[in-house]
Amino acid sequence: MIKLTFKKEELLKALDYCSSCIEKKHPMVILTNILFSFKDNECTLNATNLEITVIAKVGLEEPAGEGKIAVPARSIHDICRLSRAEVIVFEYDESSNVLDVKADKSEYKVPCFDSSDFPEISDTSKEYKSVDISKFINLYKKVQFSMGDYFSTNKAYSGVLIKKVKDENGASSVDMVTTDIHRLSVLKLKNFDVDIPEFEDGIIIPGKNFAEITKIFADCKEAQVAIDNDKEEKIFIKKDNVIFISRLFKNEFPKYSSIISSYEVLNSKEFAVINRKELIDAIKRVVIVINSEDKNWNSKYFFKENVLKLTANSNSGGTSTDEIVIEKGFSTERNVAVNARYFLDVINVIDDNNVNVIVEEAANKAMTIKEETEEFFYIHMVMPLRI
Numbered sequence: 001m002i003k004l005t006f007k008k009e010e011l012l013k014a015l016d017y018c019s020s021c022i023e024k025k026h027p028m029v030i031l032t033n034i035l036f037s038f039k040d041n042e043c044t045l046n047a048t049n050l051e052i053t054v055i056a057k058v059g060l061e062e063p064a065g066e067g068k069i070a071v072p073a074r075s076i077h078d079i080c081r082l083s084r085a086e087v088i089v090f091e092y093d094e095s096s097n098v099l100d101v102k103a104d105k106s107e108y109k110v111p112c113f114d115s116s117d118f119p120e121i122s123d124t125s126k127e128y129k130s131v132d133i134s135k136f137i138n139l140y141k142k143v144q145f146s147m148g149d150y151f152s153t154n155k156a157y158s159g160v161l162i163k164k165v166k167d168e169n170g171a172s173s174v175d176m177v178t179t180d181i182h183r184l185s186v187l188k189l190k191n192f193d194v195d196i197p198e199f200e201d202g203i204i205i206p207g208k209n210f211a212e213i214t215k216i217f218a219d220c221k222e223a224q225v226a227i228d229n230d231k232e233e234k235i236f237i238k239k240d241n242v243i244f245i246s247r248l249f250k251n252e253f254p255k256y257s258s259i260i261s262s263y264e265v266l267n268s269k270e271f272a273v274i275n276r277k278e279l280i281d282a283i284k285r286v287v288i289v290i291n292s293e294d295k296n297w298n299s300k301y302f303f304k305e306n307v308l309k310l311t312a313n314s315n316s317g318g319t320s321t322d323e324i325v326i327e328k329g330f331s332t333e334r335n336v337a338v339n340a341r342y343f344l345d346v347i348n349v350i351d352d353n354n355v356n357v358i359v360e361e362a363a364n365k366a367m368t369i370k371e372e373t374e375e376f377f378y379i380h381m382v383m384p385l386r387i
Helices: 007-020 071-083 133-142 207-216 258-262 265-268 276-289 340-347
Strands: 001-009 033-037 042-048 052-059 066-072 087-093 096-103 104-110 128-133 159-166 171-180 183-189 202-204 222-228 234-237 242-247 272-275 298-304 308-315 319-325 334-339 354-358 367-372 376-384
Touching: 001 007, 001 052, 007 042, 007 052, 007 071, 007 087, 007 207, 007 242, 033 071, 033 354, 052 207, 066 071, 066 087, 066 104, 066 340, 071 096, 071 104, 071 242, 087 104, 133 171, 133 183, 133 222, 133 376, 159 207, 171 258, 183 258, 183 340, 202 207, 202 242, 207 242, 258 376, 265 376, 276 308, 276 319, 276 340, 276 354, 298 340, 334 340, 340 367, 340 376
Parallel strands: none
Antiparallel strands: 001 087, 033 042, 033 066, 042 052, 052 242, 087 096, 096 104, 128 222, 159 171, 159 202, 171 183, 183 376, 222 234, 234 242, 272 354, 298 308, 298 334, 308 319, 354 367, 367 376
């Protein structure tokens, strides 16, 4: 009989980390389990769906020898989450492969799986480098909505490109980029250097995996990062007692720098300034006529002096118009047609009270929204509609 004794709070935290890569159903049933590997006073929890892997370490209250148990993830997570106990005790009978879980007055018998069926967990010999991961996590909201579907022909469109670049003065910065072809988001972290060679060519992290990174490392400023491309290209991120491993996309990412042109050119272009709240409210008023099922939320924006006129039309024939006074207009009349839903997505992540919008004089050019602070330069481009 093997006995493992955990503090509930520490075990639950480790299980929460592991839950990010546990699927309710998986063709390989063993992957709906968490592998508990224990030795002396430490237990390592391993969970994987073959796309991402989480390794979390937790201390044991008493030495427990050495061994492994494959425990159904959903069962043990629910037991621990709902328990009133401060201490969770595992008693494992190897002959019957049944785990007896005791938590205060509650007791459970959980049938386990053969631990030898659990896939080998990746490791790396690459050097870990310190990265201020909080910047990526805090600003991820500005690019997360621009990714394509995971089933896109080019998987890169469903990922986040992280690329180290240098400006004309030699200063280092890091770009975080997403696109779904219809729109493009570029978040440039100013004066930000990363001592990881692979970042110079750029790495593409699957979007759904990046979302899990933001959850696991939400309260973390510095994390240790390594890129291993010896066998299968993967990123390793670790802090304290948890390691997160994700495979990387190798697909070609669009040449975004040629699409947005230089930042100097963008800053030289004339732009309108619109109160953010008034713009959101106006768009919401005109899209009332559009059915939620419509693929394209057709809307058009006419700029004349300090007035912005908005129009929208639905596939069923409904139309609407509205107008607002803006903070600053263009020197000449401009107009652009875009998907209103796409426009709202970007406006909702602008932190400033005003929105800076670039509309080209030439027809059928993308609309660009820009935002700049001491920390970052943010550019979002929405491709025009032909209506």
